Amino acid sequence: METTIKHFISDMVIMLGRSMRHIFRSMDTIITVTLMPIAFMLLFVYVFGGAIQTGTDNYVNYLLPGILLIAIASGISYTAYRLFIDMQRGIFERFHSMPIARSTVLWGHVLTSLLSNAISVIIIILAALVMGFRSSAGVLSWLAVAGILALFTLALTWIAAIAGLSAKSVDGASAFSYPIIFLPFISSAFVPTDSMPSGVRAFAENQPVTSIVEAVRSLLMGQPVSNDIWVALAWCLGILVVAYTFAMLAYKRKIA
Amino acid sequence: MAGNEIAISVQGLKKYYNNIPVLTGVDFQVKTGSIFALLGSNGAGKTTIVKILTTLLKPDSGKAAVNGFDLVAKPENVRQVISLTGQFAAVDEVLTGRENLIMIARLRHLNNPRQVADDLLKRFGLTDAAERRVSGYSGGMRRRLDIAMSLVGKPQLIFLDEPTSGLDPEARIEVWKIVKELADSGTTVFLTTQYLEEAEQLADQIAILHKGRIIAGGTLAELKKLFPPAKVEYVEKQPTLEEIFLAIVGKKEDK
């Protein structure tokens, strides 16, 4: 039993190492998940920022949570892509015919998604610091932010798993993420919702990104968090449970 | 090495895809240490049989066992002794040749993954390409790496699904050599092919899969008696045999 657990962990580490290598060797991935969000941040802060009225004197502080969500949403499209390629190239079948715990294959991708998104989030926060981002949050608030972002990543990762497992083409595997990447733009991520026309505003205020952005922003600014945090958690958990269920169905169908 | 032990035994194997029968009762046995060729045209169900025997797919009915372990009841035991080289090269394109081999050696929990990788690279003539990413490999190199990855940990039984499809003649002959060496070292080889010539070159036992069944099986000599090229009228009375016969002859003439 003990060796089984030891093997399970070491096999998982091997799977994780493999797909982390895929990321570090793909310029495309690195650019999309770190440089693009940073470029967005530069654009919004130095080009549009002057014209945007958010009621805060530091627009980077206002903007950062939304940028992080965009980075995560782009990150998980690569999770779907890697999963799809693995299924198609037959390496899944090789692993599944080997004497290893099969679950390590799928969970390797999930762990990779969590780890790689955590890395890009950290890089983007560092870039934001250079651009003037300042936070008065304490350790607990930072932990809460990390928790919310990890939960958000996990929820989106299982959506990515559905796409990666059931897509018919490479494009299909990553296309699902575009609407998710777009959601922050129709939320309070860049501008306060009260500046929007009423229909758009109703959507913006009731979609998951706004509550997540508001919760993260309040935590980072050291302001009291309102109900938003519970709404955010409920959204993340809800999406996670539903997506996980469907991903498992797709997975069982594939390996049955 | 070819004793009388049975490495693979399949009885009444049936498989449906969405209620469409693909295997309608397949029976055969493979002796330990022999090379067994499953011959069939495209879509005959060869890959389906390979997937069932490598625990990737569950049969709808029938019995199949590898080294005495029932495939459905004891898949873990089966996976301990087999290795699969699928129809399409299952290699990691982003990693180098050496990294691919080390990864498999680690997953098999071998003591010295680097040494194992180096030995296989040498054996398969890939030492010079070892540090290059597989995405830059030729079809033949990729296939050799694919087979090398299946040999990590010295499995007793190796499945090769159309190992030479899509290879140029030179690479094909190299794969043949590898298969022969494997059998000489005592490994049981189960391979599928669309080419009679390949089965002829390699196999101790041949089984012809057609319309979901094994319609003929035996050694090459035994099969030749079934398809006497001169007796066209005999073939005409047996439409299924005729199709197979023509398929085989047609493919040979294509060359």
Ligand SMILES: Nc1ncnc2c1ncn2[C@@H]1O[C@H](COP(=O)(O)OP(=O)(O)O)[C@@H](O)[C@H]1O
């Ligand atoms: N996943 C699947 N779903 C439905 N039909 C399938 C599936 N896989 C294979 N088939 C069908 O089953 C038949 C046998 O396929 P296969 O075993 O791949 O044949 P071969 O390897 O001999 O070319 C073909 O007609 C193929 O179209």
Ligand SMILES: [Mg+2]
């Ligand atoms: Mg096939």
